[in-house]
Amino acid sequence: MHPNAPDPARRTEQRAALYRLRRAQLAEARHIRQAVADTCLLTPARRRAPCCVAALAEARQVTMYLMRTRLTWPLPTRNGAFPATRIGRLLGGRDHSTVMHGVAVIAARLSSGREDDVALRHLVDALAATLDAPDEGTVKPRRQVA
Numbered sequence: 001m002h003p004n005a006p007d008p009a010r011r012t013e014q015r016a017a018l019y020r021l022r023r024a025q026l027a028e029a030r031h032i033r034q035a036v037a038d039t040c041l042l043t044p045a046r047r048r049a050p051c052c053v054a055a056l057a058e059a060r061q062v063t064m065y066l067m068r069t070r071l072t073w074p075l076p077t078r079n080g081a082f083p084a085t086r087i088g089r090l091l092g093g094r095d096h097s098t099v100m101h102g103v104a105v106i107a108a109r110l111s112s113g114r115e116d117d118v119a120l121r122h123l124v125d126a127l128a129a130t131l132d133a134p135d136e137g138t139v140k141p142r143r144q145v146a
Contacts, residue, residue, distance in 0.1 A: 022073075025082065029067050029090055035130055036063045039123065048092030060091055061102035062120075066127060068103045 040059040071082035088094035109117045
């Protein structure tokens with residue numbers, strides 16, 4: 001064995017720690033997905049459907065935005081953000097470019113000062129508060145999606 005080679009036991013420990021961190025991040029991503037679904041009154045089937053109804057698309061885009069901005073990924077990525085490909089898989093097999101577009105749309109709407117986007121700002125803030133709450137409180141549903 002080479003004198004500068006890493007210790008196999010240490011590598012195994014590092015891999016186990018990385019695995020636990022990845023599992024925790026994926027669990028948090030699922031928690032975000034469920035919080036948005038509960039808030040927007042979406043069933044699991046509707047959440048994954050390839051439907052382009054505005055309310056469903058907005059809920060998916062909010063989910064994408066929250067996952068991308070709130071989660072980090074332990075493996076090397078360009079900016080340390082949760083990978084768009086992972087988010088797409090969690091949301092019914094969406095492509096990474098769809099995820100990037102959804103994140104960009106919500107970010108642009110949140111940064112604009114338009115009055116139309118006040119409801120979106122309140123939704124994102126309420127979801128962030130719910131996700132930050134230690135006892136996993138509930139958010140009051142905002143509307144029924146058919």
